[in-house]
Amino acid sequence: MVATDKVQKTPPEEATFNLAGYLKERQKLCDNALDRSIPVIYPEKIYEAMRYSLLAGGKRVRPILCLATCEMMGGTIEMAMPTACAVEMIHTMSLIHDDLPAMDNDDYRRGKLTNHKVYGEDVAILAGDGLLALAFESVAIQTPQSVKREVVLQVIARLGRALGAGGLVGGQVVDLESEGKSDISLETLNFIHKHKTAALLEACVVCGGLIANASPEDVQRLTRYAQNIGLAFQIIDDILDITSTQEQLGKTAGKDQKAQKVTYPSLWGLEESRSKAQELVKEACVELEPFGDRAKPLQAIAHYITSRNN
Numbered sequence: 001m002v003a004t005d006k007v008q009k010t011p012p013e014e015a016t017f018n019l020a021g022y023l024k025e026r027q028k029l030c031d032n033a034l035d036r037s038i039p040v041i042y043p044e045k046i047y048e049a050m051r052y053s054l055l056a057g058g059k060r061v062r063p064i065l066c067l068a069t070c071e072m073m074g075g076t077i078e079m080a081m082p083t084a085c086a087v088e089m090i091h092t093m094s095l096i097h098d099d100l101p102a103m104d105n106d107d108y109r110r111g112k113l114t115n116h117k118v119y120g121e122d123v124a125i126l127a128g129d130g131l132l133a134l135a136f137e138s139v140a141i142q143t144p145q146s147v148k149r150e151v152v153l154q155v156i157a158r159l160g161r162a163l164g165a166g167g168l169v170g171g172q173v174v175d176l177e178s179e180g181k182s183d184i185s186l187e188t189l190n191f192i193h194k195h196k197t198a199a200l201l202e203a204c205v206v207c208g209g210l211i212a213n214a215s216p217e218d219v220q221r222l223t224r225y226a227q228n229i230g231l232a233f234q235i236i237d238d239i240l241d242i243t244s245t246q247e248q249l250g251k252t253a254g255k256d257q258k259a260q261k262v263t264y265p266s267l268w269g270l271e272e273s274r275s276k277a278q279e280l281v282k283e284a285c286v287e288l289e290p291f292g293d294r295a296k297p298l299q300a301i302a303h304y305i306t307s308r309n310n
């Protein structure tokens with residue numbers, strides 16, 4: 001769970017917006033909805049394994065982005081909550097599979113043993129699959145009738161695109177191929193992270209906008225906002241792998257250096273990486289200017305991405 005009391009310095013333009021309080025409240029809403037989304041029924045083992053990782057904490061950045069965008073564009077939390085839950089289910093399944101011995105082979109995630117360490121590789125794979133299927137079922141079945149069915153279909157298509165070979169899966173494949181290679185170009189690194197990390201963040205924001213009937217022009221603005229914060233998110237993730245402890249991160253720290261992985265700090269150094277992330281956040285916030293005060297939560301979340309410590 002994010003240490004909201006540890007959210008660092010608030011930029012002056014966000015001074016009137018209580019981000020820590022906002023995140024805490026939204027995390028609670030998301031946690032409650034996610035808790036309700038998975039009962040424990042027969043065969044209990046799989047439902048328990050799905051709940052284990054889904055309810056293990058996590059900052060809930062993706063569902064909060066989805067809800068915040070929907071509200072900014074005039075929609076409600078109720079309209080977006082099934083999609084918000086879906087993006088967190090998809091994100092969690094990607095973490096479970098990423099941690100498997102066949103991929104990153106990690107023992108800790110969100111401050112707990114990884115799913116396969118507790119339930120075994122076979123059940124961990126199936127827990128990921130179960131979460132992925134439930135994500136789409138949630139959007140299709142739980143989205144209220146106030147959202148047009150045509151929009152629900154668009155959301156389902158967007159999510160499918162973001163996580164398939166043109167998104168997370170494609171980014172992960174290139175990441176795996178790049179392992180152990182020291183001559184990875186910036187272009188390849190950008191490809192990996194635009195797909196592995198930014199694609200889902202983009203889907204969160206765009207789906208939130210679609211649910212609130214955002215115009216195509218606004219969807220374009222939202223897309224640019226999300227692409228910029230998506231890359232900034234990954235740059236900071238790379239920095240935190242170097243500068244934070246396992247306790248702060250809830251997962252193994254220093255993994256990239258140990259695996260001699262090419263990262264943004266390994267190409268640019270820490271300081272340059274930080275300023276590039278800040279530049280991306282600034283560019284993201286420019287896209288929100290037409291939305292005036294309603295954009296305060298999304299602006300504050302963008303700044304939080306570069307000031308977070310986990």
Ligand code: GRG
Nearest residue numbers: 058059094095097098163168169172196197237
């Ligand atoms: C989606 C079908 C499908 C398969 C998954 C394994 C895989 C394919 C992709 C890997 C995706 C991955 C693990 C990307 C890393 C993204 C990232 C920066 C994760 C950390 O996110 P945080 O900091 O974590 O938001 P919390 O725990 O706070 O939610």
